[in-house]
Amino acid sequence: MFTKTDKQNYLSQIEAEIARGPYHDDWSSLTSLNPPRWFSPAKFGIFIHWGLYSVPAYGNEWYSRNMYMQGTPEYEHHIKTYGPHKDFGYKDFIPLFTAEKFDPDFWAETFAKAGAKYVIPVAEHHDGFQMYRSGLSLYNAANMGPGRDILGELKTAFEKQGLLFGASTHRAEHHWFMGCGREFDSDIKEPLSCGDFYWPSERTQPDHQDLFAKPYPDSEFLQDWLLRTCELIDRYQPGLLYFDWWIQHEAYKPYLRKIAAYYYNRSAQWGQETAICYKHDAMAFGSGIVDVERGKFADAKPYLWQTDTAVARNSWCHTTSLDYKSSHELICYLIDVVSKNGNLLLNVGPKADGSFADEDLSILRDIGNWLSANGEAVYHSKPWRYAAEGPTMETEGQFSDASAPEYTPQDFRFTAGNGCVYAACMRCPGNGSVTIRSLATSDDPDKPHFHGIIRNVEILGFDEQPAYTIDGSGLHITAKMMCSDFPVVYKIYVE
Numbered sequence: 001m002f003t004k005t006d007k008q009n010y011l012s013q014i015e016a017e018i019a020r021g022p023y024h025d026d027w028s029s030l031t032s033l034n035p036p037r038w039f040s041p042a043k044f045g046i047f048i049h050w051g052l053y054s055v056p057a058y059g060n061e062w063y064s065r066n067m068y069m070q071g072t073p074e075y076e077h078h079i080k081t082y083g084p085h086k087d088f089g090y091k092d093f094i095p096l097f098t099a100e101k102f103d104p105d106f107w108a109e110t111f112a113k114a115g116a117k118y119v120i121p122v123a124e125h126h127d128g129f130q131m132y133r134s135g136l137s138l139y140n141a142a143n144m145g146p147g148r149d150i151l152g153e154l155k156t157a158f159e160k161q162g163l164l165f166g167a168s169t170h171r172a173e174h175h176w177f178m179g180c181g182r183e184f185d186s187d188i189k190e191p192l193s194c195g196d197f198y199w200p201s202e203r204t205q206p207d208h209q210d211l212f213a214k215p216y217p218d219s220e221f222l223q224d225w226l227l228r229t230c231e232l233i234d235r236y237q238p239g240l241l242y243f244d245w246w247i248q249h250e251a252y253k254p255y256l257r258k259i260a261a262y263y264y265n266r267s268a269q270w271g272q273e274t275a276i277c278y279k280h281d282a283m284a285f286g287s288g289i290v291d292v293e294r295g296k297f298a299d300a301k302p303y304l305w306q307t308d309t310a311v312a313r314n315s316w317c318h319t320t321s322l323d324y325k326s327s328h329e330l331i332c333y334l335i336d337v338v339s340k341n342g343n344l345l346l347n348v349g350p351k352a353d354g355s356f357a358d359e360d361l362s363i364l365r366d367i368g369n370w371l372s373a374n375g376e377a378v379y380h381s382k383p384w385r386y387a388a389e390g391p392t393m394e395t396e397g398q399f400s401d402a403s404a405p406e407y408t409p410q411d412f413r414f415t416a417g418n419g420c421v422y423a424a425c426m427r428c429p430g431n432g433s434v435t436i437r438s439l440a441t442s443d444d445p446d447k448p449h450f451h452g453i454i455r456n457v458e459i460l461g462f463d464e465q466p467a468y469t470i471d472g473s474g475l476h477i478t479a480k481m482m483c484s485d486f487p488v489v490y491k492i493y494v495e
Contacts, residue, residue, distance in 0.1 A: 001135055001136075001138065001195075002135045002136055002227075006135070007136075007223075007227060010227055010230070010231075011223065011226070011227065014226065014227075014230055014258065014262050015258075017261075017262050017265050017266065018258060018261045018262055018265065020265065021265065022265065022268065023260070023261040023264040023265050023268075024261055025254070025257040025258045025260070025261040026257065027257070027283075027284035027287060029261070030257065030260050030261060030264070030283070030284065030287035031284050031285070031286035031287045032286075033264060033275065033286065033287055033288070034273075035275055035289060035304050036239070036240075036273035036274060036275055037273055038117075038118075038164065038239075038273065039240075039275065039289070039304060039343065040304055040341075040343075041117075041379055041380040042117035042118055042164070042343060042379070043117065043334075043338050043343050043344070043378050043379055043381070044115055044116050044117060044334060044343065044344050044346070044367075044371070044378070044379075045116055045117060045118040045119060045120060045166075045306075045343060045344070045345045045346070046111045046114070046116045046118075046119045046120070046345070046346055046347075046348065047119075047120050047121075047122075047168070047308055047310075047316075047345045047346060047347035047348075048119065048120070048121040048122060048154075048347065048348060048349070048350065049061050049122050049125070049310075049316040049317040049347055049349045050121070050122065050131070050150075050317065050318075050349060050350045050354075051097075051122065051125050051127065051129055051131060051317070052064070052090065052093045052094060052097050052127055052129050052145070053125065053127060053317050054097070054317050054318050054349065054350065054351060054352040055093040055096045055097050055352045056077075056078075056081075056093065057317075057318055057319045057320050057351070057352065058074060058077055058081075058319055058320070058321075059073065059074045059077075059315070059319065060314060060315035060316065060317060060319065061125060061315060061316045061317040061349075062126070063090075064090045064126065064127035064177065064178055065126065065177050065178055065180070067085070067090060068085065068090075068178055068180040068181035068183075068186060068188070069180045070180070070183070070184065084185075085181065085184070085185070085186035085187060086185045086186055086187055087187075088187075089181070089186060089187030089188065090127065090178065090187075091139075091187065091197050091198070092187075094129070094139070094144050094145045095144075095145065096145075096352070097141075097145040097146060097352055098145065098146060098352075098353070099141075099145070099146035099148065099150070099352070099353060099354045100353050100354065101351075101353040101354040101355040102146065102148070102150070102153075102350075102353070102354025103354065104153040104154050104156070104157035104158075105157050105160070107154065107157065107350075108154075108157035108158050108160060108161040108163060109161060110356070110361065110364055111158075111161070111163060111364070112161040112162070112163060113364070113365070113368045114364040114365070114367050114368040114371075115367060115368045115370075115371030115372070115375065116163065116346075117163065117164065117379070118163060118164035118165070118166055118239065118240065119154070119158050119163050119164070119165060119166065120166035120167060120168050120238075120240060120242050120345060121150070121151060121154050121167060121168070122167075122168050122169075122170065123151055123167040123168060123169050123232055123236075124169050124170060124171050124228070124232075125170045126170050126171075126173040126174050126177040126244075127174070127177065127178070128171070128174045128177075128197060128198070129141070129145075129197075130228075131150040131151050132149055132150060132151035132152060132232065132235065132236065133149040133151075133152065133235070134228070134231060135231065136195075136224065136227055136228055136231060137195055137197075137228075138195070139197045151167065151236055152235075152236065155236055164239040164240070165236070165238055165239055166238045166239050166240030166241065166242060167232060167236060167238040167240075167241060167242070168241075168242035168243070168244070168277075169228070169229055169232060169241070169242070169243060169244075170243075170244040171225055171228055171229070172225060172243070172244065172246040172247050172249075172252060173244060173246045175200060175202050175217045175221055175246075176201075176202040176204070176205055176206055177201075178198055178201045179201045179202045179203045179204070179205060180205065181198070181201060182201055182203050183203070188201050194220055194221075194224055200217075200221055202215065202217075208245075208246070210249075211248060211249055211250055212249075212250050213249065216249075216250075216251040217251050217252075222251065222252065222255050223255075225252075225255060226255045226258060226259060229241075229259050230259065230262055230263075233259075233262065233263050233266055234266065237266075237267075237270055237272065238274070239272060239273075239274055240274065240275060240276075240277055240289075241263055241274065241275075241276045241277070242276075242277040242291070242308075243256075243276065243277065243278055243279070243282070244279070245279045245280060245282070245293070247278065247282045248279070248280050248281070248282040256282070256283065259276075260276055260283065260287060260288070263276065275288050275289045276288035276289070277289045277290075277291040277306055278290070278291060279291050279292070279293060279398075289304060289305065289306055290303070290305040290306070291305070291306045291307070291308060291345075292305065292306070292307045292308075292397075292398055293307075293308055293309075293398050293399065294307075294308070294309045294310070294398060294399045294400065294401045295307060295309075295395075295396070295397050295398040295399055295400040295401065296333075296336065296337055296340065296342065296394070296396065296400070297340050297342070297396055298394050298395075298396040299340065299387060300339065300340040300341050300383045300387040301340060301341050301342070302341070303341070304341060304342070304343070305341065305342045305343070306342060306343045306344075306345055307333075307337050307342055307343075307344055307345065308345040308346075308347060309333065309344070309345075309346065309347065309401050310346070310347035310348075310349070311324060311325055311330065311346065311347065311348055311349075311359070311360060311363050312324050312325065312349075313325060313401065313402060315349065316347050316349060317349040318349040318350060318351045318352070318357065319349075322357070322359070324359050324363070325363075325401075325404065326404065327362070327363050327366035327367065327370075327486070328485060328486055328487075329404040329405075330346065330363060330367060331366070331367060331370050331486050331487055332405070332407060332426050332487055333401075334346075334367070334378070335377075335378070335413045335424045335426070335487055336388070336394065336413050338378050338381060338413075338415060339383060339384075339387040339388060339413040339414055339415055339424075340383065340387050341382075341383045346367075348360045348363075348364070366486070370486050370487075373460055373461030374424075374460045374461060374487075374489045376417065376418060376422075376460070376491075377415050377417070377422035377424060377460065377489045377491070378415070380417055381415035381416060381417040381422065382415065382416050382417060383414075383415065383416070384414040384415060384416040384421055384422075385414075385438075385450075386414055386438050387413065387414060388411070388412065388413050388414065389410075389411070389412050389414075389436070389437055389438045390407075390408065390410045390411030390412055390426070391408060391410055391411065392405050392406060392407050392408060392411045392426075407426035407427045408426075408427055409425060409426075409427050409428070409429035409430075409434055410434075410435075411425070411426040411427065412424060412425055412426065412436055412438070413426065414438070419493070419494070420491050420492055420493050420494060421439070421492045421494055422460075422489055422490070422491055422492070423436050423438075423439075423489070423490045423492060424487045424488070424489045424490075425487060425488045425489075425490070426487050427487070428482070428483065428484045428485070428486070428487070428488050429482075432478055432479045432480050432481070432482045432483075433476070433477065433478045433479075434476075434477050434490075435473065435474040435475065435476050435477075436474050436475040436477070436490070437473065437474040438450065438474075439454070439470065439474055439475035439492070440470070440471070440472055440473055440474045440475070441470050441471060441472060442472070452494045452495060453494065453495040454468070454470055454475065454492060454493065454494055455493040455494070455495055456492075456493040457475075457477055457490055457491070457492050457493070458490070458491040458493075459479055459482060459488060459489070459490055459491070460488075460489040460490075460491055461484075461488075461489075462479065462481070462482055462488075464479050464480070464481045464482060466478060466479035466482075466490075467479075475492070477490060
């Protein structure tokens with residue numbers, strides 16, 4: 001474990017790296033970052049929420065907070081299932097988190113077969129339990145619970161499969177996350193000091209969107225956050241570093257700039273192209289990759305971006321009552337995001353023992369099979385002149401995936417690549433015929449419509465050669481034998 005001297009030496013090392021450059025802890029320097037060249041072609045990544053919260057498997061990954069909030073279903077469930085909080089608190093899940101079925105090679109093979117190109121496990125969630133070996137806290141998976149360096153094993157397994165390894169940290173929210181446990185007789189007791197599992201458990205609960213909410217975390221907590229994040233960077237050299245939303249708070253900004261400069265400088269030394277994924281406007285535009293949680297944009301963007309969502313609507317981690325999305329919905333989500341110059345980071349939540357629910361594996365197989373046939377419309381693709389056409393309106397913004405869009409055979413998403421336009425029909429037509437209105441011919445080249453030569457049309461994943469005609473109302477395609485439960489992609493050769 002780090003001594004006070006070790007921590008001070010590490011802080012000095014961090015400052016020295018920042019001073020050395022080429023990146024410094026100011027936005028004018030950090031916005032000179034070029035996005036990693038691997039990111040845009042990758043298009044599809046996997047997010048993993050797995051930790052102590054997977055043991056109760058109740059509610060969602062905020063169990064560690066909600067179980068201490070009197071009046072919540074989690075509070076009542078906890079007492080009924082485990083007894084009073086003073087006798088069995090959140091920390092008492094640690095010995096139950098044994099991960100006896102955890103097989104990192106199986107995970108890596110599963111994600112690779114699903115068509116993912118990068119994977120981001122949660123390194124530390126709001127609960128404060130680190131899923132990696134750490135010198136800053138005893139409360140980590142290598143020292144307690146599984147007794148394994150989960151993050152390190154995953155990195156090795158992922159890289160064997162050619163998957164880029166990233167990591168996420170949600171530590172900032174830990175400042176206040178379990179503070180409600182100090183309002184009654186629980187296992188969260190004074191005194192709390194740096195290194196304690198529950199520290200600091202701030203009693204005053206902030207408005208989660210107030211950029212200036214008080215009380216501010218003190219310098220001890222912020223320095224600990226800085227050290228934990230830099231330790232994560234140095235130990236595991238992640239290709240992407242993902243933060244949750246609370247880094248937008250004013251108190252974190254000076255430390256966030258230091259983390260970004262340190263990460264980018266260290267990455268340059270390692271010969272890696274990396275980036276930070278951030279939400280809202282937590283970082284200056286251009287200093288990382290914009291991330292939209294459980295939502296997306298209505299139109300294509302000129303910059304790279306990412307959405308993260310989950311296979312279930314009601315939780316990021318495994319629970320016994322998950323409301324799963326369909327494979328069709330998730331494949332449509334991927335196509336829609338890619339057509340708008342974005343990447344999809346899709347979350348799955350393993351069970352506490354390290355295995356996956358059958359529903360998770362089925363969804364991943366469906367996505368992998370679809371990408372095997374249609375991947376050329378996704379990987380390395382670029383946005384086309386139009387992202388979409390059709391009657392179904394998309395909801396823009398965060399937390400907009402509460403229900404599935406009702407797509408029709410008139411709904412298309414477009415990408416471009418290989419000298420072709422790819423048109424994904426979001427709902428396979430029952431009669432095998434579609435009309436793509438964005439490809440209607442025009443005799444007036446001055447109008448912003450299609451004015452090219454279509455040489456051929458194919459349907460990815462199907463042997464049948466479709467018939468097609470083009471006129472002033474669109475490109476008409478007919479394929480008698482075509483039938484699919486998933487989106488169908490037309491490859492249109494254009495000169």
